[in-house]
Amino acid sequence: MSATGDGSARPGTSASPEGPGMSIHLRPARDADVPVLVPLLLRLKRLNEEFDPLLKVRDDADEQARQVLHANLADPKAIVLAAEGVGADKDRVVGFVRAVVRERPFYVPEHEGVILDIYLLPLYRRRGVGEYLLREISAALKAKGAGVVTAEFPAQNEIASRFYAKRGFRPITAIHARSL
Amino acid sequence: MTNPANVSGKVLINRSPVLDAFMAESSVAPVATGRMGRRRSRPAPGTAQKREEETDAYGRRAVELSAFYQGKIETVPKVPVRSLDDFALWYTPGVAEVSRAIHAHPDLSFSLTGRWNTVAIVTDGSRVLGLGDIGPRAALPVMEGKALLFKFLGGVDAIPIPIQVSSPDQFIATVEALAPAFGGINLEDIASPKCFGILEGLSKRLSIPVWHDDQLGTAAATVAGLLNALELTHRSVEEVRTVLLGAGAANLVTARLLLALGHDPHRLTLVDQRGVLHAERDDVDELMVRNPWKYRLALRTNGGGRSGDLAHALDGADVLLAASTPDPDTVKPAYVRSMAPDPIVFALANPVPEIWPDVARSAGAAIVATGRSDFPNQVNNSLVFPAVFRGVLDARARAIPDEVVLVAARELAAGTKRRGLTPHHLLPTMEESEVFPEVAAAVGDAAVRLGIARTKLSHEEFLDRARTLMGRSAKLVRALARARLTPPMPRVARRGGRRR
Numbered sequence A: 001m002s003a004t005g006d007g008s009a010r011p012g013t014s015a016s017p018e019g020p021g022m023s024i025h026l027r028p029a030r031d032a033d034v035p036v037l038v039p040l041l042l043r044l045k046r047l048n049e050e051f052d053p054l055l056k057v058r059d060d061a062d063e064q065a066r067q068v069l070h071a072n073l074a075d076p077k078a079i080v081l082a083a084e085g086v087g088a089d090k091d092r093v094v095g096f097v098r099a100v101v102r103e104r105p106f107y108v109p110e111h112e113g114v115i116l117d118i119y120l121l122p123l124y125r126r127r128g129v130g131e132y133l134l135r136e137i138s139a140a141l142k143a144k145g146a147g148v149v150t151a152e153f154p155a156q157n158e159i160a161s162r163f164y165a166k167r168g169f170r171p172i173t174a175i176h177a178r179s180l
Numbered sequence B: 001m002t003n004p005a006n007v008s009g010k011v012l013i014n015r016s017p018v019l020d021a022f023m024a025e026s027s028v029a030p031v032a033t034g035r036m037g038r039r040r041s042r043p044a045p046g047t048a049q050k051r052e053e054e055t056d057a058y059g060r061r062a063v064e065l066s067a068f069y070q071g072k073i074e075t076v077p078k079v080p081v082r083s084l085d086d087f088a089l090w091y092t093p094g095v096a097e098v099s100r101a102i103h104a105h106p107d108l109s110f111s112l113t114g115r116w117n118t119v120a121i122v123t124d125g126s127r128v129l130g131l132g133d134i135g136p137r138a139a140l141p142v143m144e145g146k147a148l149l150f151k152f153l154g155g156v157d158a159i160p161i162p163i164q165v166s167s168p169d170q171f172i173a174t175v176e177a178l179a180p181a182f183g184g185i186n187l188e189d190i191a192s193p194k195c196f197g198i199l200e201g202l203s204k205r206l207s208i209p210v211w212h213d214d215q216l217g218t219a220a221a222t223v224a225g226l227l228n229a230l231e232l233t234h235r236s237v238e239e240v241r242t243v244l245l246g247a248g249a250a251n252l253v254t255a256r257l258l259l260a261l262g263h264d265p266h267r268l269t270l271v272d273q274r275g276v277l278h279a280e281r282d283d284v285d286e287l288m289v290r291n292p293w294k295y296r297l298a299l300r301t302n303g304g305g306r307s308g309d310l311a312h313a314l315d316g317a318d319v320l321l322a323a324s325t326p327d328p329d330t331v332k333p334a335y336v337r338s339m340a341p342d343p344i345v346f347a348l349a350n351p352v353p354e355i356w357p358d359v360a361r362s363a364g365a366a367i368v369a370t371g372r373s374d375f376p377n378q379v380n381n382s383l384v385f386p387a388v389f390r391g392v393l394d395a396r397a398r399a400i401p402d403e404v405v406l407v408a409a410r411e412l413a414a415g416t417k418r419r420g421l422t423p424h425h426l427l428p429t430m431e432e433s434e435v436f437p438e439v440a441a442a443v444g445d446a447a448v449r450l451g452i453a454r455t456k457l458s459h460e461e462f463l464d465r466a467r468t469l470m471g472r473s474a475k476l477v478r479a480l481a482r483a484r485l486t487p488p489m490p491r492v493a494r495r496g497g498r499r500r
């Protein structure tokens, strides 16, 4: 499923949302982050596996994740943001968001920012951090020319549907699958 | 087939070729087992084999008796029938006026019919005793047994209703459709984690109490025992470090109740087959999807960020509450030795505890409880559900919130204390039946206090009612036996009596 929002970052973006004893620091990811991003990305893919047998994670997903992340970091059309915890988790990457800008040859707006992955460790969820990540990546995608932001996630992931729906996203295209 | 009601005392087992073949296949010969529940001497670990044989013997005898009695409960009129003319009152035309009254005031269904004292025992047969998913038909004997317990211990009319459903939503819809006939719903033998969603869903939809014994009954009995164990060892629930082994229906609710009692979430650690449950365990996202109840506890508990196995978790802990696998090697003596001074060990797996009580005590456990009646301190659902239902039914309550469950646990603990608290007497035995009406009355009071009672009785009235109704069934059973309306138990079939 992919969902869409208006791609504009809201004014007054805070640097780090405060929860009860909780805040994060968001920054662009670097090559040195890849070893800690890989397990987070794999957690997300394993979560996706829960929703559909056609999302079964490959045995070499580990190596694939490393290559994809390095490629993204070298690609001007891709954005990877790393979320660092503070306090006891200071300097520790506790979540990330990954997106690319794609061209839309037939539609306007002509460029679409696609959120491919968004993941936070469980203790950082449901405190508004996800919303902050979404706002920041949207702003970054807009800065790269995207006029619309979409998100891809398993159709059965109702938690993600709700998360995006609350932020003004609606389904625009659907991907249906069957095995061959 | 012989109707058992016409048989007086003769050994007459209703047999069929199918049943004969089934009995012949089971390996153990019939053995006289004596009275159920009699106290046996404390067995050593080596006698596990003997107890298994004994269990088999109970099983064989139960099949024979089931073939003889063909069911454990029946409906019995509760009004006089002097002549057929009386049916003009009990049935048409008189009954129409009763129906009109209820139509005008639906809550009158609680006072003009037996609804106030009738509960449905509903199961999908997805986790029956230790037998697993054996389906609704095979669950029926267990539900009948539960109905007998409900009547005998609680004075409650309980109707066994195993249902064939294919999803939790269908389960909920079915029970919701049945609810108009009942004053309460008792869910039974439903697999975890779907049992959590079913209980939550039904509690939300229905305005009668809904209970799942494997969650609430076991948890309430555990908490009651723990409160007394803490009292005996001069500790409070706010300060102890507790490890729960097993994260199924019972322990997830025990954890929830402990947190409600003020247990520090950071000093609570759950352990399952995959080790310590914590917020960054590999399967935590899977839990978010499949078992949100466990996921929430994974996020809240285990503050020290412990990971690893049971041994790690128990190091320095005050309390172990094990409700996991029936294997006496699950909790090693060394683990108990690593616990804080005067450790409390509840090994509740049935039929075999996670550590034998004498082994736990030799390893330093100050207080040990199990799920079995042949050791001291039996943590048993039957200490709780008859009294809770008596209380909520007498109050015509609309629900059973956790506050009520905790009141039952506290009163069970207090009742034991009034009768003398010792390390071997944390909880009442089933014989100390005076305690149970007191628990029922405390539950009734709580329902009134929480504003969920349709009938607001005083404490004395609740207590009176509970004593009368809970004592009545034993009299009924005796009277039926004296009148030979219940045939006496047939003698044990002899080994040679089997078809060869």
Ligand SMILES: CC(C)(COP(=O)(O)OP(=O)(O)OC[C@H]1O[C@@H](n2cnc3c(N)ncnc32)[C@H](O)[C@@H]1OP(=O)(O)O)[C@@H](O)C(=O)NCCC(=O)NCCS
Pocket: A044, A047, A116, A117, A118, A119, A120, A121, A124, A125, A126, A127, A128, A129, A130, A131, A132, A152, A153, A154, A157, A159, A160, A162, A163, A166, B288
């Ligand atoms: C999706 C995710 C990044 C959102 O981050 P977040 O910090 O939790 O989001 P916010 O606090 O801004 O918003 C939370 C909202 O998300 C939804 N949500 C998140 N976790 C949820 C859960 N376990 N159960 C139900 N809803 C949930 C709810 O709508 C929630 O709103 P609420 O708390 O008011 O009910 C984070 O939950 C996550 O990492 N989830 C696992 C990975 C995932 O599903 N990614 C999306 C698919 S690519």
